[in-house]
Amino acid sequence: MKDIMRIKCLISTEMESILNQQIRKEAQSSSIYLAMASWCDRNGFDGSSVYFFKQADEERQHQLKFFKYVLDMGATAISPDVSGIKIEYNSFREVFEDALDQEISVTQSIKNIASLCHKEQDYVTMEFLNWFLKEQREEEYKARRALELFEVIGEEGAGRWQIDKHVGDIKYDSEA
Amino acid sequence: MQAIQTITHTLNITEVFKTASGTIFQSDSENCWYIDFAGKLNRFDYRCLQKLRKAVYHIDIEGLLMNTNRSADMEIVFICACDHTYILTTLEIIALKELLQGTFTMLELNHIIHDRLYRGAL
Numbered sequence: 001m002k003d004i005m006r007i008k009c010l011i012s013t014e015m016e017s018i019l020n021q022q023i024r025k026e027a028q029s030s031s032i033y034l035a036m037a038s039w040c041d042r043n044g045f046d047g048s049s050v051y052f053f054k055q056a057d058e059e060r061q062h063q064l065k066f067f068k069y070v071l072d073m074g075a076t077a078i079s080p081d082v083s084g085i086k087i088e089y090n091s092f093r094e095v096f097e098d099a100l101d102q103e104i105s106v107t108q109s110i111k112n113i114a115s116l117c118h119k120e121q122d123y124v125t126m127e128f129l130n131w132f133l134k135e136q137r138e139e140e141y142k143a144r145r146a147l148e149l150f151e152v153i154g155e156e157g158a159g160r161w162q163i164d165k166h167v168g169d170i171k172y173d174s175e176a
Numbered sequence: 177m178q179a180i181q182t183i184t185h186t187l188n189i190t191e192v193f194k195t196a197s198g199t200i201f202q203s204d205s206e207n208c209w210y211i212d213f214a215g216k217l218n219r220f221d222y223r224c225l226q227k228l229r230k231a232v233y234h235i236d237i238e239g240l241l242m243n244t245n246r247s248a249d250m251e252i253v254f255i256c257a258c259d260h261t262y263i264l265t266t267l268e269i270i271a272l273k274e275l276l277q278g279t280f281t282m283l284e285l286n287h288i289i290h291d292r293l294y295r296g297a298l
């Protein structure tokens with residue numbers, strides 16, 4: 001008997017479903033960053049607003065990368081509905097705490113996909129995923145560094161203004 | 177049954193999974209499946225079979241069983257972009273789900289055999 005399923009599609013049904021969950025997660029990230037950009041803009045933190053607009057764009061690109069991969073493999077990519085995005089934050093610092101939390105949770109879900117890749121011996125998806133593992137290194141680094149500005153500069157006086165000014169300067173340039 | 181035997185012969189199809197209430201066949205030459213269920217024999221290609229599975233698996237069977245104030249114990253299973261519509265009772269839905277689950281397990285098994293036996297040996 002022919003293996004028709006495999007002829008039509010490279011990835012398994014479980015892989016298709018977990019990748020679609022990730023598509024939703026990236027879309028959610030993008031929306032969260034956009035909400036953060038909005039809050040920062042409303043509260044006079046222009047530098048941070050620009051920073052979060054850029055992050056929102058990046059997350060959208062991540063979403064599309066997963067989306068196209070799922071389609072290229074012959075599976076069904078599902079355009080996600082995203083709801084329940086937080087609008088208000090209690091403080092400037094809370095925005096950055098949430099940003100780091102979000103990145104940590106994305107790293108975790110990508111690790112979960114990697115673990116399914118190993119379980120299924122799906123080295124094709126694993127190879128695709130490597131880019132994201134590396135990307136999460138940068139994403140977490142940037143989010144952590146941003147939050148550390150609150151410690152290094154301090155929030156007193158013109159502290160928040162200084163933090164806002166320097167958020168955009170955070171770069172990750174490890175070649176390893 | 178006579179009709180199915182004739183079809184099996186002429187289309188060269190293989191039985192994938194069979195229960196008391198139905199059978200699913202695969203046609204290698206046509207890259208499709210034939211589902212003999214609820215008095216109908218329907219042809220499903222790859223996309224349609226996936227859609228049928230999704231539709232059936234998403235039915236809240238527990239909810240149907242718990243619901244006492246329903247006028248009719250019927251659920252319409254409609255699969256868009258495919259030519260087939262099933263109108264089934266709750267019990268038939270359970271039977272169809274069982275048939276599909278068995279079929280997909282067999283297809284998964286077939287996939288493993290292909291991977292280990294044929295593709296690895298090439």
Ligand SMILES: [Fe+2]
Binds near residue numbers: 029062106
């Ligand atoms: Fe991302």
Ligand SMILES: [Fe+2]
Binds near residue numbers: 103
């Ligand atoms: Fe990110």
